[in-house]
Amino acid sequence: MEREPFRNPGRVTLRDVAQEAGVSIKTVSRVINGEREVNPETAARVSEVAAKLGYRPNELARSLKGRRTRTIGLMIADISNPFYAALARAVEEVARSRGYTMILCASSEDPEIEREYVEVLSGRRVDGLLFVPAPGDGSHLRREQEAGLPMVAIDRPAEGIRTDTVMVQNAAGTRKAVEHLISHGHRHIAFIGDDKRLHTTRKRLQGYLEATRATGLRECFRLGCSTTSAAEEAMLELLEAPDHPTAIFAGNNLISTGVLEAIARAGLRIPYDIAFAGFDDFPLASALRPRLTLVRQPVDELGRKAAELLFDRLEGEKSSSPSRIILPTRLIVRESCGCAPS
Known part of the structure; x- marks a missing residue:
């Protein structure tokens, strides 16, 4: 037969x-x-x-009913980025408090590496997965999700699947920072951002455009700066223009580093020759001179909320509909934007 x-x-x-x-x-x-x-x-x-x-x-x-390994997977984008290091620490603290072990992986923003690591984590029988989605279609995750593996996306939504997501107010945070630069009289403000495929890049660019268009200002932005060196080169190109920007907004902490390197190489002074603001506050920002004006993400809360949401799923305390939590950001005003020292 x-x-x-x-x-x-x-x-x-x-x-x-x-x-x-x-x-x-x-x-x-x-x-x-x-x-x-x-x-x-x-x-x-x-x-x-x-x-x-x-x-x-x-x-x-x-x-097998009730069979658990008491392990969860966490996939971040870049293990060397301080933002993701802080995120991993927050997740690990929640996992340890629940009696779980965390396995850490880094996708390097590569969907194929992400897929391979998901298979590895599945082979290790993790009970749940927290992940910063790689850019592009994430439908390769659907099979694990449909098979019963709880997932929570962090920092950005996963494309191609519906899952719980925890992120921050990227557009609103950027808009507020750019509006602050405008309040100092700047009319030519540039934006340097990461890969345009990333949700965070698109939302931060949206905030920049909302602020500049609301006041009829000229738009000037460069995307695709996924490394510090790329951001430095983009900033140098902007500074070499006859009518270069009088203020700059850096889309994340790595871009901030490249931008500051370029400004130093050009022999310019912050904020006298060019004002600066950026996304992602970091510990040394208040130790530099001038101190840097930055949008602060609640990174610890971001990690904790995502981990707690995952454990709620594991314990059957959440509804079947995916949740989306958006946490507020805060503009930390310091001297690099032109404000007097406090």
Whole structure:
């Protein structure tokens, strides 16, 4: 009798592989576990079917009721970025207080690396996943989500799937900072931002445009500055123009570093020759001279809220509808914008 084609839309089990390969579950188990008592041709057929269906060894264990590893995964974008280091610390504190261990991964903003790490974390049978989504379509995460793995996106929403999300007021925070520069009389303000595929970049650019368009100011922005050196080069190009900006807004902490390097190389003084403001406050910002005016994200709260939301899902305390939490930002006014020292 001819078998019906495999149509299971959920997580693939040993039974699914056995049915498709036309063998017993015990035989599949032996092949998966590398036992030698299986005919080589049969083993090859089972391995081919398992690969075709996307079976992974942890799937039976996950199906056992109440089975947990008490581990969660956290995938950030860049392990060297102080923002993500602070975020990871906040998540880890919540996880430890709940008796869980956290496994940390970094995607480097690469969807393929993100996919590979999700498979690794799934193979380790994590109970839940917190992640800063890589840019682009995140539909490769849907299979894990549909199979029952709770997920919470941090800092930006995941494209292609519906999941819980915790982020901050990127547009409002930027708009307030640019409006503050405008209040100092600046009429040519430039914006330097990260990869335009990132939700945070687009929202911060939106805030900049809202502020400049509301007052009829000239728009001047550069995107795609994903590294400090790229931001430095973009800033130098702006400064080399005959009519260069009198104020600059940097889209994140790494961009701020590049912008400041460029201003120093050009021999300009902040805020006398050019005013500065940026997104992402950091500890040394108040130690530099002049002290830097920056938008502060509640990074600790961002990590805690996301972790708590994930544990609520694990404990069955949340509704089935995804939640979206947006935390407020705060403009920390210092001297780099032109304000007198406090």
